[in-house]
Amino acid sequence: MLKIQGLQFGFEKAFFEPFDFDLHAGEVVALLGPNGTGKSTFMKVCSGELPCICGNVLLEGKPLNTMSAVERSQKIARVRPTLAVPSRMTVQEFVLLGRSAFAGFLDKRSANDLKIAEDSLKLVDAMKFAKRTLVSLSDGERARVFLAEALARESKVLLLDEPTAFLDVPHVISLFKLLRQVAVERKCGILICTHQVEYALRFSDRVIAFDNMQKKVFVGSCDFAVQCGALSWAEVK
Amino acid sequence: MILLALSVVVFYGAEDTFVLKYFRFPRFFAALFGGAALAVSGLTMQSVFRNPLAGPFVLGISSGASLGVALVSLAGLSATSFLGSLGILPAAAIGAFAVMSIVFTCSRFIKDAAGLLIVGLMIGYIADAVVSFLIFFSEEQTLHGFLAWGMGSFARLTFEQIPLYTMAILVGMGGLLYSIRYLNLAPLGDEFVREHGMNVKKYKYLTLLASSFIAAVVTAFCGPIAFLGIAVPHLAFGIFRTTNHRVLFPACMLIGGDLALAASLLPQLPLQSFMSIVGAPVVLWVLLRAGRARDA
Numbered sequence: 001m002l003k004i005q006g007l008q009f010g011f012e013k014a015f016f017e018p019f020d021f022d023l024h025a026g027e028v029v030a031l032l033g034p035n036g037t038g039k040s041t042f043m044k045v046c047s048g049e050l051p052c053i054c055g056n057v058l059l060e061g062k063p064l065n066t067m068s069a070v071e072r073s074q075k076i077a078r079v080r081p082t083l084a085v086p087s088r089m090t091v092q093e094f095v096l097l098g099r100s101a102f103a104g105f106l107d108k109r110s111a112n113d114l115k116i117a118e119d120s121l122k123l124v125d126a127m128k129f130a131k132r133t134l135v136s137l138s139d140g141e142r143a144r145v146f147l148a149e150a151l152a153r154e155s156k157v158l159l160l161d162e163p164t165a166f167l168d169v170p171h172v173i174s175l176f177k178l179l180r181q182v183a184v185e186r187k188c189g190i191l192i193c194t195h196q197v198e199y200a201l202r203f204s205d206r207v208i209a210f211d212n213m214q215k216k217v218f219v220g221s222c223d224f225a226v227q228c229g230a231l232s233w234a235e236v237k
Numbered sequence: 238m239i240l241l242a243l244s245v246v247v248f249y250g251a252e253d254t255f256v257l258k259y260f261r262f263p264r265f266f267a268a269l270f271g272g273a274a275l276a277v278s279g280l281t282m283q284s285v286f287r288n289p290l291a292g293p294f295v296l297g298i299s300s301g302a303s304l305g306v307a308l309v310s311l312a313g314l315s316a317t318s319f320l321g322s323l324g325i326l327p328a329a330a331i332g333a334f335a336v337m338s339i340v341f342t343c344s345r346f347i348k349d350a351a352g353l354l355i356v357g358l359m360i361g362y363i364a365d366a367v368v369s370f371l372i373f374f375s376e377e378q379t380l381h382g383f384l385a386w387g388m389g390s391f392a393r394l395t396f397e398q399i400p401l402y403t404m405a406i407l408v409g410m411g412g413l414l415y416s417i418r419y420l421n422l423a424p425l426g427d428e429f430v431r432e433h434g435m436n437v438k439k440y441k442y443l444t445l446l447a448s449s450f451i452a453a454v455v456t457a458f459c460g461p462i463a464f465l466g467i468a469v470p471h472l473a474f475g476i477f478r479t480t481n482h483r484v485l486f487p488a489c490m491l492i493g494g495d496l497a498l499a500a501s502l503l504p505q506l507p508l509q510s511f512m513s514i515v516g517a518p519v520v521l522w523v524l525l526r527a528g529r530a531r532d533a
Binding site for chain 1: 287414415417418421422428429431432433434435436474479480481483
Protein backbone atom coordinates (compact mmCIF):
# COMPACT_ATOMS: atom_id res chain seq x y z
CA MET A 1 0.00 0.00 0.00
CA LEU A 2 2.55 2.53 1.15
CA LYS A 3 5.57 1.89 -1.03
CA ILE A 4 8.94 3.48 -0.51
CA GLN A 5 11.58 3.21 -3.23
CA GLY A 6 15.21 4.25 -2.89
CA LEU A 7 14.26 6.80 -0.28
CA GLN A 8 16.71 9.25 1.25
CA PHE A 9 15.43 11.84 3.67
CA GLY A 10 16.79 14.43 6.07
CA PHE A 11 17.46 18.14 6.35
CA GLU A 12 19.93 19.24 3.66
CA LYS A 13 22.02 16.12 4.22
CA ALA A 14 20.49 12.64 4.01
CA PHE A 15 20.35 10.72 7.29
CA PHE A 16 20.76 7.24 5.77
CA GLU A 17 21.70 5.34 2.66
CA PRO A 18 18.78 4.79 0.25
CA PHE A 19 16.36 2.04 1.26
CA ASP A 20 13.15 0.36 0.13
CA PHE A 21 10.13 -0.47 2.21
CA ASP A 22 6.60 -1.65 1.55
CA LEU A 23 3.81 -1.42 4.11
CA HIS A 24 1.10 -4.02 3.51
CA ALA A 25 -2.54 -3.98 4.58
CA GLY A 26 -3.18 -5.73 7.86
CA GLU A 27 0.34 -5.60 9.24
CA VAL A 28 1.97 -3.75 12.11
CA VAL A 29 5.51 -2.58 11.48
CA ALA A 30 7.64 -1.15 14.27
CA LEU A 31 10.02 1.70 13.60
CA LEU A 32 12.95 1.45 16.00
CA GLY A 33 15.99 3.62 16.57
CA PRO A 34 17.71 5.69 19.23
CA ASN A 35 16.60 9.27 19.90
CA GLY A 36 17.50 11.79 17.24
CA THR A 37 17.95 9.30 14.40
CA GLY A 38 15.09 10.77 12.41
CA LYS A 39 12.11 8.56 13.27
CA SER A 40 9.68 11.47 13.50
CA THR A 41 11.16 13.01 10.35
CA PHE A 42 10.62 9.71 8.56
CA MET A 43 7.00 9.68 9.76
CA LYS A 44 6.46 13.14 8.30
CA VAL A 45 8.02 12.05 5.00
CA CYS A 46 5.62 9.08 4.95
CA SER A 47 2.62 11.36 5.55
CA GLY A 48 3.77 13.74 2.85
CA GLU A 49 4.27 16.67 5.22
CA LEU A 50 7.99 16.83 4.45
CA PRO A 51 9.62 16.32 1.05
CA CYS A 52 12.27 13.61 0.68
CA ILE A 53 15.74 14.17 -0.75
CA CYS A 54 15.52 11.44 -3.34
CA GLY A 55 13.43 8.38 -4.08
CA ASN A 56 9.68 7.89 -4.17
CA VAL A 57 6.88 7.52 -1.67
CA LEU A 58 3.87 5.94 -3.34
CA LEU A 59 0.43 5.39 -1.85
CA GLU A 60 -1.60 2.81 -3.75
CA GLY A 61 0.73 3.36 -6.67
CA LYS A 62 0.37 7.13 -6.69
CA PRO A 63 3.25 9.43 -5.66
CA LEU A 64 2.44 11.35 -2.46
CA ASN A 65 3.68 14.68 -3.80
CA THR A 66 1.14 14.61 -6.62
CA MET A 67 -1.76 14.31 -4.17
CA SER A 68 -3.61 17.25 -2.65
CA ALA A 69 -3.32 17.93 1.07
CA VAL A 70 -6.93 16.87 1.57
CA GLU A 71 -6.47 13.59 -0.29
CA ARG A 72 -3.34 12.77 1.70
CA SER A 73 -5.04 13.52 4.99
CA GLN A 74 -7.92 11.22 4.05
CA LYS A 75 -5.61 8.30 3.34
CA ILE A 76 -2.81 8.71 5.85
CA ALA A 77 -3.33 9.53 9.51
CA ARG A 78 -0.48 10.50 11.79
CA VAL A 79 -1.03 10.34 15.54
CA ARG A 80 1.05 12.11 18.18
CA PRO A 81 0.60 11.61 21.92
CA THR A 82 2.04 15.09 22.58
CA LEU A 83 -1.01 16.83 21.10
CA ALA A 84 -2.12 19.66 23.40
CA VAL A 85 -5.86 19.39 23.94
CA PRO A 86 -8.24 22.29 24.63
CA SER A 87 -9.73 22.15 28.10
CA ARG A 88 -13.43 21.98 27.18
CA MET A 89 -13.44 19.54 24.28
CA THR A 90 -15.12 16.19 24.85
CA VAL A 91 -13.93 12.84 23.52
CA GLN A 92 -16.85 12.64 21.11
CA GLU A 93 -16.26 16.10 19.69
CA PHE A 94 -12.59 15.28 19.26
CA VAL A 95 -13.22 12.02 17.42
CA LEU A 96 -15.70 13.79 15.13
CA LEU A 97 -12.90 16.16 14.13
CA GLY A 98 -11.42 13.14 12.39
CA ARG A 99 -14.12 13.57 9.75
CA SER A 100 -13.05 17.17 9.01
CA ALA A 101 -11.30 16.32 5.76
CA PHE A 102 -14.58 14.86 4.46
CA ALA A 103 -16.80 17.74 5.52
CA GLY A 104 -17.99 20.69 3.47
CA PHE A 105 -16.99 24.23 4.37
CA LEU A 106 -19.73 24.53 6.98
CA ASP A 107 -18.26 21.49 8.75
CA LYS A 108 -21.48 19.50 8.87
CA ARG A 109 -21.38 15.88 10.02
CA SER A 110 -23.64 13.38 8.25
CA ALA A 111 -25.31 10.40 9.90
CA ASN A 112 -22.60 8.29 8.29
CA ASP A 113 -19.89 10.42 9.93
CA LEU A 114 -21.53 9.96 13.32
CA LYS A 115 -21.67 6.21 12.80
CA ILE A 116 -18.01 6.04 11.78
CA ALA A 117 -17.01 8.02 14.86
CA GLU A 118 -19.08 5.74 17.07
CA ASP A 119 -17.59 2.62 15.49
CA SER A 120 -14.09 3.99 16.04
CA LEU A 121 -14.84 4.67 19.69
CA LYS A 122 -16.28 1.17 20.08
CA LEU A 123 -13.26 -0.43 18.43
CA VAL A 124 -10.88 1.15 20.95
CA ASP A 125 -13.38 0.48 23.75
CA ALA A 126 -13.81 4.15 24.60
CA MET A 127 -17.61 4.44 24.44
CA LYS A 128 -17.98 4.70 28.18
CA PHE A 129 -16.03 7.95 28.39
CA ALA A 130 -17.25 9.50 25.12
CA LYS A 131 -18.95 12.35 26.98
CA ARG A 132 -15.98 13.21 29.19
CA THR A 133 -13.52 15.99 28.42
CA LEU A 134 -10.14 15.10 26.96
CA VAL A 135 -8.22 16.70 29.82
CA SER A 136 -9.95 14.52 32.39
CA LEU A 137 -8.72 11.28 30.78
CA SER A 138 -5.80 9.20 31.98
CA ASP A 139 -2.81 8.76 29.65
CA GLY A 140 -3.95 5.25 28.74
CA GLU A 141 -7.45 6.41 27.90
CA ARG A 142 -6.13 9.36 25.94
CA ALA A 143 -3.87 7.14 23.82
CA ARG A 144 -6.93 5.12 22.82
CA VAL A 145 -8.97 8.23 22.05
CA PHE A 146 -6.19 9.64 19.85
CA LEU A 147 -6.20 6.32 18.01
CA ALA A 148 -9.98 6.51 17.63
CA GLU A 149 -9.72 9.96 16.05
CA ALA A 150 -7.24 8.57 13.50
CA LEU A 151 -9.52 5.59 12.86
CA ALA A 152 -12.45 7.94 12.25
CA ARG A 153 -10.55 9.25 9.24
CA GLU A 154 -10.77 5.70 7.80
CA SER A 155 -7.21 6.01 6.55
CA LYS A 156 -5.49 3.07 4.97
CA VAL A 157 -2.18 3.98 6.58
CA LEU A 158 -1.76 4.80 10.26
CA LEU A 159 1.47 6.39 11.42
CA LEU A 160 1.81 6.35 15.19
CA ASP A 161 4.53 8.55 16.61
CA GLU A 162 5.55 7.10 19.99
CA PRO A 163 2.03 6.26 21.20
CA THR A 164 3.53 4.35 24.12
CA ALA A 165 5.53 7.32 25.44
CA PHE A 166 3.38 7.98 28.50
CA LEU A 167 2.06 4.45 29.08
CA ASP A 168 2.91 1.83 31.71
CA VAL A 169 3.51 -1.86 30.95
CA PRO A 170 -0.12 -3.15 30.94
CA HIS A 171 -1.25 -0.23 28.81
CA VAL A 172 1.58 -0.74 26.32
CA ILE A 173 0.61 -4.39 25.94
CA SER A 174 -3.09 -3.62 25.54
CA LEU A 175 -2.31 -0.88 23.00
CA PHE A 176 -0.19 -3.24 20.90
CA LYS A 177 -2.92 -5.87 21.02
CA LEU A 178 -5.44 -3.25 19.99
CA LEU A 179 -3.23 -2.19 17.08
CA ARG A 180 -2.99 -5.79 15.84
CA GLN A 181 -6.77 -6.07 16.02
CA VAL A 182 -7.26 -2.75 14.21
CA ALA A 183 -4.81 -3.67 11.45
CA VAL A 184 -6.69 -6.88 10.74
CA GLU A 185 -10.25 -5.56 11.13
CA ARG A 186 -9.76 -2.33 9.21
CA LYS A 187 -7.29 -3.85 6.74
CA CYS A 188 -4.89 -0.96 7.20
CA GLY A 189 -1.13 -0.79 7.49
CA ILE A 190 0.23 0.49 10.78
CA LEU A 191 3.69 1.94 11.21
CA ILE A 192 4.49 2.48 14.86
CA CYS A 193 7.51 4.31 16.13
CA THR A 194 8.40 3.31 19.69
CA HIS A 195 11.17 2.92 22.25
CA GLN A 196 9.57 -0.21 23.72
CA VAL A 197 11.80 -2.54 21.71
CA GLU A 198 10.81 -5.76 23.51
CA TYR A 199 7.09 -5.26 23.00
CA ALA A 200 7.64 -4.10 19.45
CA LEU A 201 9.49 -7.33 18.66
CA ARG A 202 6.79 -9.37 20.32
CA PHE A 203 3.77 -7.76 18.70
CA SER A 204 4.81 -6.44 15.30
CA ASP A 205 5.16 -8.32 12.03
CA ARG A 206 8.30 -6.61 10.86
CA VAL A 207 10.69 -3.90 11.97
CA ILE A 208 12.46 -0.96 10.42
CA ALA A 209 15.61 -0.20 12.42
CA PHE A 210 17.59 3.00 12.05
CA ASP A 211 21.32 2.57 12.67
CA ASN A 212 22.93 5.96 12.94
CA MET A 213 26.46 4.54 13.35
CA GLN A 214 26.53 2.81 9.98
CA LYS A 215 24.04 5.18 8.38
CA LYS A 216 22.00 2.19 7.33
CA VAL A 217 18.33 1.27 7.52
CA PHE A 218 17.40 -2.32 8.24
CA VAL A 219 14.04 -3.62 7.04
CA GLY A 220 12.95 -7.18 7.81
CA SER A 221 11.45 -9.66 10.20
CA CYS A 222 11.87 -9.31 13.95
CA ASP A 223 14.06 -12.40 14.40
CA PHE A 224 16.29 -11.43 11.53
CA ALA A 225 16.78 -7.94 12.97
CA VAL A 226 18.04 -9.37 16.23
CA GLN A 227 20.29 -11.91 14.49
CA CYS A 228 22.12 -9.44 12.29
CA GLY A 229 22.59 -6.98 15.10
CA ALA A 230 20.40 -4.19 13.74
CA LEU A 231 19.14 -3.64 17.27
CA SER A 232 22.50 -3.90 19.04
CA TRP A 233 22.06 -0.35 20.35
CA ALA A 234 19.05 -1.50 22.37
CA GLU A 235 20.85 -4.28 24.25
CA VAL A 236 21.89 -3.88 27.86
CA LYS A 237 25.55 -4.80 28.07
CA MET B 238 -37.38 34.54 21.37
CA ILE B 239 -35.37 36.85 23.56
CA LEU B 240 -34.43 38.69 20.43
CA LEU B 241 -38.06 39.15 19.50
CA ALA B 242 -38.99 40.34 22.98
CA LEU B 243 -36.13 42.81 23.05
CA SER B 244 -36.89 44.20 19.62
CA VAL B 245 -40.51 44.72 20.69
CA VAL B 246 -39.25 46.70 23.66
CA VAL B 247 -36.97 48.77 21.42
CA PHE B 248 -39.82 49.71 19.13
CA TYR B 249 -42.50 49.99 21.82
CA GLY B 250 -44.13 53.34 22.24
CA ALA B 251 -42.60 54.78 19.12
CA GLU B 252 -45.68 55.69 17.13
CA ASP B 253 -43.89 58.73 15.87
CA THR B 254 -42.21 57.59 12.65
CA PHE B 255 -39.56 60.26 12.99
CA VAL B 256 -38.39 58.89 16.31
CA LEU B 257 -38.66 55.39 14.95
CA LYS B 258 -36.65 56.11 11.85
CA TYR B 259 -33.93 58.30 13.26
CA PHE B 260 -33.51 57.04 16.82
CA ARG B 261 -34.93 53.58 17.53
CA PHE B 262 -34.19 51.96 14.19
CA PRO B 263 -30.47 52.85 13.95
CA ARG B 264 -29.94 51.98 17.60
CA PHE B 265 -31.57 48.58 17.06
CA PHE B 266 -29.26 47.79 14.15
CA ALA B 267 -26.20 49.20 15.89
CA ALA B 268 -26.72 47.07 18.98
CA LEU B 269 -27.84 43.88 17.28
CA PHE B 270 -25.08 43.75 14.67
CA GLY B 271 -22.46 45.33 16.91
CA GLY B 272 -23.01 42.86 19.73
CA ALA B 273 -23.06 39.90 17.37
CA ALA B 274 -19.92 41.11 15.58
CA LEU B 275 -17.88 41.66 18.74
CA ALA B 276 -18.93 38.31 20.21
CA VAL B 277 -18.02 36.38 17.05
CA SER B 278 -14.76 38.30 16.80
CA GLY B 279 -13.91 37.30 20.37
CA LEU B 280 -14.82 33.66 19.72
CA THR B 281 -12.55 33.58 16.67
CA MET B 282 -9.61 35.13 18.49
CA GLN B 283 -9.98 32.70 21.38
CA SER B 284 -9.93 29.71 19.04
CA VAL B 285 -7.13 30.89 16.76
CA PHE B 286 -4.86 32.07 19.59
CA ARG B 287 -5.86 28.98 21.61
CA ASN B 288 -6.40 31.39 24.47
CA PRO B 289 -9.63 31.68 26.49
CA LEU B 290 -8.76 35.26 27.43
CA ALA B 291 -8.48 36.66 23.92
CA GLY B 292 -10.93 39.22 22.58
CA PRO B 293 -10.93 42.35 20.44
CA PHE B 294 -10.78 44.73 23.39
CA VAL B 295 -8.24 43.02 25.65
CA LEU B 296 -5.89 42.37 22.72
CA GLY B 297 -5.86 46.09 21.94
CA ILE B 298 -7.62 45.69 18.58
CA SER B 299 -10.35 48.14 19.58
CA SER B 300 -7.73 50.62 20.79
CA GLY B 301 -5.93 50.34 17.46
CA ALA B 302 -9.19 51.09 15.70
CA SER B 303 -9.75 54.07 18.05
CA LEU B 304 -6.33 55.39 17.14
CA GLY B 305 -7.19 55.16 13.45
CA VAL B 306 -10.45 57.00 14.04
CA ALA B 307 -8.72 59.64 16.16
CA LEU B 308 -6.14 60.28 13.47
CA VAL B 309 -8.85 60.90 10.89
CA SER B 310 -11.56 62.62 12.91
CA LEU B 311 -9.29 64.88 14.93
CA ALA B 312 -7.59 65.85 11.70
CA GLY B 313 -10.78 67.66 10.80
CA LEU B 314 -13.39 65.23 9.52
CA SER B 315 -16.42 64.95 11.73
CA ALA B 316 -17.26 61.36 12.56
CA THR B 317 -20.96 61.92 11.99
CA SER B 318 -20.84 63.46 8.53
CA PHE B 319 -21.17 61.10 5.59
CA LEU B 320 -17.67 61.82 4.34
CA GLY B 321 -16.43 61.29 7.85
CA SER B 322 -18.15 57.92 8.14
CA LEU B 323 -16.52 56.78 4.90
CA GLY B 324 -13.15 57.99 6.15
CA ILE B 325 -13.21 56.51 9.63
CA LEU B 326 -14.01 52.97 8.50
CA PRO B 327 -10.75 52.32 6.61
CA ALA B 328 -8.86 54.26 9.27
CA ALA B 329 -10.29 52.07 12.03
CA ALA B 330 -9.61 48.93 9.98
CA ILE B 331 -5.99 49.88 9.35
CA GLY B 332 -5.49 50.67 13.04
CA ALA B 333 -7.02 47.34 14.01
CA PHE B 334 -4.94 45.39 11.46
CA ALA B 335 -1.75 47.08 12.67
CA VAL B 336 -2.39 46.06 16.27
CA MET B 337 -3.45 42.55 15.20
CA SER B 338 -0.20 42.01 13.31
CA ILE B 339 1.82 43.08 16.37
CA VAL B 340 -0.19 40.81 18.68
CA PHE B 341 0.05 37.94 16.19
CA THR B 342 3.84 38.30 15.96
CA CYS B 343 4.10 38.35 19.76
CA SER B 344 1.83 35.31 20.06
CA ARG B 345 4.53 33.16 18.44
CA PHE B 346 6.87 33.85 21.33
CA ILE B 347 4.38 33.92 24.19
CA LYS B 348 2.79 30.63 25.05
CA ASP B 349 0.77 31.29 28.19
CA ALA B 350 -2.68 32.84 28.18
CA ALA B 351 -2.01 35.73 30.56
CA GLY B 352 1.16 36.77 28.70
CA LEU B 353 -0.67 37.48 25.48
CA LEU B 354 -3.31 39.39 27.41
CA ILE B 355 -0.63 41.63 28.89
CA VAL B 356 0.89 42.27 25.45
CA GLY B 357 -2.55 43.27 24.15
CA LEU B 358 -3.23 45.53 27.13
CA MET B 359 0.15 47.24 26.75
CA ILE B 360 -0.37 47.88 23.04
CA GLY B 361 -3.84 49.14 23.91
CA TYR B 362 -2.31 51.55 26.45
CA ILE B 363 0.17 52.84 23.88
CA ALA B 364 -2.61 53.40 21.33
CA ASP B 365 -4.77 55.12 23.96
CA ALA B 366 -1.84 57.30 24.97
CA VAL B 367 -1.31 58.42 21.38
CA VAL B 368 -5.03 59.23 21.23
CA SER B 369 -4.63 61.35 24.38
CA PHE B 370 -1.77 63.24 22.75
CA LEU B 371 -3.96 63.89 19.72
CA ILE B 372 -6.74 65.12 22.00
CA PHE B 373 -4.29 67.41 23.77
CA PHE B 374 -3.20 69.06 20.55
CA SER B 375 -6.57 69.30 18.84
CA GLU B 376 -9.07 72.13 18.79
CA GLU B 377 -12.07 72.24 21.02
CA GLN B 378 -14.57 72.13 18.20
CA THR B 379 -13.51 68.79 16.74
CA LEU B 380 -12.79 67.43 20.18
CA HIS B 381 -16.34 67.37 21.48
CA GLY B 382 -17.60 64.92 18.87
CA PHE B 383 -14.64 62.66 19.35
CA LEU B 384 -14.94 62.51 23.13
CA ALA B 385 -18.61 61.56 22.88
CA TRP B 386 -17.62 58.82 20.45
CA GLY B 387 -14.94 57.61 22.85
CA MET B 388 -17.55 56.83 25.49
CA GLY B 389 -18.96 54.10 23.29
CA SER B 390 -22.67 54.02 22.51
CA PHE B 391 -25.03 52.24 20.16
CA ALA B 392 -27.08 55.43 19.86
CA ARG B 393 -24.56 57.17 17.61
CA LEU B 394 -25.23 55.27 14.41
CA THR B 395 -27.28 57.39 11.98
CA PHE B 396 -30.00 56.12 9.69
CA GLU B 397 -27.85 56.77 6.61
CA GLN B 398 -25.00 54.70 8.00
CA ILE B 399 -27.05 51.52 8.55
CA PRO B 400 -26.40 49.90 5.13
CA LEU B 401 -22.64 50.49 5.25
CA TYR B 402 -22.41 49.32 8.86
CA THR B 403 -24.42 46.11 8.41
CA MET B 404 -22.83 45.25 5.07
CA ALA B 405 -19.30 45.64 6.43
CA ILE B 406 -20.11 43.38 9.39
CA LEU B 407 -21.80 40.80 7.19
CA VAL B 408 -18.78 40.66 4.88
CA GLY B 409 -16.47 40.02 7.82
CA MET B 410 -18.80 37.39 9.26
CA GLY B 411 -18.98 35.71 5.86
CA GLY B 412 -15.22 35.29 5.96
CA LEU B 413 -15.45 33.67 9.39
CA LEU B 414 -18.35 31.45 8.36
CA TYR B 415 -16.27 30.22 5.43
CA SER B 416 -13.51 29.26 7.91
CA ILE B 417 -15.70 27.35 10.35
CA ARG B 418 -13.96 24.04 9.63
CA TYR B 419 -10.63 25.69 10.44
CA LEU B 420 -12.03 27.25 13.63
CA ASN B 421 -13.09 23.80 14.85
CA LEU B 422 -9.62 22.36 14.29
CA ALA B 423 -7.59 25.41 15.32
CA PRO B 424 -7.77 24.90 19.13
CA LEU B 425 -5.68 21.73 18.67
CA GLY B 426 -2.79 23.53 17.03
CA ASP B 427 -1.39 24.23 13.57
CA GLU B 428 0.10 20.78 13.06
CA PHE B 429 -3.25 19.11 13.76
CA VAL B 430 -4.96 21.42 11.26
CA ARG B 431 -2.34 20.59 8.64
CA GLU B 432 -2.78 16.85 9.25
CA HIS B 433 -6.44 17.31 8.39
CA GLY B 434 -5.56 18.66 4.98
CA MET B 435 -6.20 22.36 5.56
CA ASN B 436 -4.07 25.30 4.57
CA VAL B 437 -3.13 26.74 7.96
CA LYS B 438 -1.65 30.00 6.76
CA LYS B 439 -4.58 30.93 4.51
CA TYR B 440 -7.25 30.34 7.14
CA LYS B 441 -5.28 31.83 10.01
CA TYR B 442 -4.77 35.10 8.14
CA LEU B 443 -8.35 35.14 6.86
CA THR B 444 -9.89 34.59 10.30
CA LEU B 445 -7.64 37.09 12.06
CA LEU B 446 -8.22 39.71 9.37
CA ALA B 447 -11.99 39.18 9.35
CA SER B 448 -12.30 39.18 13.14
CA SER B 449 -10.27 42.37 13.56
CA PHE B 450 -12.16 43.95 10.67
CA ILE B 451 -15.61 43.46 12.22
CA ALA B 452 -14.26 44.68 15.57
CA ALA B 453 -12.95 47.75 13.75
CA VAL B 454 -16.31 48.40 12.07
CA VAL B 455 -18.12 48.36 15.40
CA THR B 456 -15.48 50.58 16.98
CA ALA B 457 -15.66 53.04 14.08
CA PHE B 458 -19.40 53.55 14.35
CA CYS B 459 -20.19 52.91 18.01
CA GLY B 460 -16.95 53.70 19.78
CA PRO B 461 -14.81 51.31 21.80
CA ILE B 462 -16.90 48.68 23.61
CA ALA B 463 -15.13 46.57 26.21
CA PHE B 464 -15.60 42.97 27.32
CA LEU B 465 -18.43 41.92 25.06
CA GLY B 466 -16.06 40.02 22.80
CA ILE B 467 -14.24 38.17 25.55
CA ALA B 468 -17.26 37.35 27.74
CA VAL B 469 -19.91 36.17 25.28
CA PRO B 470 -18.04 33.05 24.01
CA HIS B 471 -17.80 31.83 27.60
CA LEU B 472 -21.50 32.51 28.18
CA ALA B 473 -22.25 30.62 24.95
CA PHE B 474 -20.24 27.64 26.14
CA GLY B 475 -21.93 27.84 29.53
CA ILE B 476 -25.33 27.52 27.87
CA PHE B 477 -24.67 25.11 25.00
CA ARG B 478 -21.81 23.02 26.47
CA THR B 479 -20.09 22.33 23.18
CA THR B 480 -16.84 23.34 21.50
CA ASN B 481 -18.32 22.95 18.01
CA HIS B 482 -18.24 26.29 16.21
CA ARG B 483 -21.27 25.29 14.17
CA VAL B 484 -23.20 25.83 17.41
CA LEU B 485 -20.97 28.40 19.11
CA PHE B 486 -20.89 30.77 16.14
CA PRO B 487 -24.66 31.43 15.92
CA ALA B 488 -24.90 31.18 19.72
CA CYS B 489 -22.36 33.99 20.11
CA MET B 490 -24.21 36.07 17.52
CA LEU B 491 -27.49 35.66 19.41
CA ILE B 492 -26.15 36.19 22.90
CA GLY B 493 -23.91 39.08 21.83
CA GLY B 494 -26.75 40.74 19.94
CA ASP B 495 -29.18 40.25 22.84
CA LEU B 496 -26.75 41.56 25.42
CA ALA B 497 -26.04 44.63 23.32
CA LEU B 498 -29.75 45.22 22.72
CA ALA B 499 -30.40 44.95 26.44
CA ALA B 500 -27.61 47.43 27.10
CA SER B 501 -28.94 49.83 24.47
CA LEU B 502 -32.29 49.90 26.26
CA LEU B 503 -30.57 51.91 28.93
CA PRO B 504 -29.37 54.86 26.88
CA GLN B 505 -28.64 56.99 29.92
CA LEU B 506 -26.24 54.41 31.29
CA PRO B 507 -22.68 54.63 29.95
CA LEU B 508 -22.23 51.53 27.77
CA GLN B 509 -18.62 51.03 28.81
CA SER B 510 -19.55 50.70 32.49
CA PHE B 511 -22.41 48.31 31.77
CA MET B 512 -20.18 46.03 29.71
CA SER B 513 -17.39 46.10 32.28
CA ILE B 514 -19.79 45.08 35.03
CA VAL B 515 -21.07 42.16 32.94
CA GLY B 516 -17.79 41.20 31.30
CA ALA B 517 -15.04 41.60 33.88
CA PRO B 518 -16.47 38.95 36.26
CA VAL B 519 -16.49 36.46 33.37
CA VAL B 520 -12.78 37.07 32.75
CA LEU B 521 -12.06 36.67 36.47
CA TRP B 522 -14.08 33.46 36.56
CA VAL B 523 -12.10 32.03 33.62
CA LEU B 524 -8.80 32.92 35.30
CA LEU B 525 -9.82 31.42 38.64
CA ARG B 526 -11.13 28.26 37.04
CA ALA B 527 -7.89 27.85 35.06
CA GLY B 528 -5.92 28.23 38.30
CA ARG B 529 -8.04 25.60 40.04
CA ALA B 530 -7.67 23.13 37.15
CA ARG B 531 -3.88 23.43 37.45
CA ASP B 532 -3.98 22.62 41.16
CA ALA B 533 -6.17 19.57 40.72
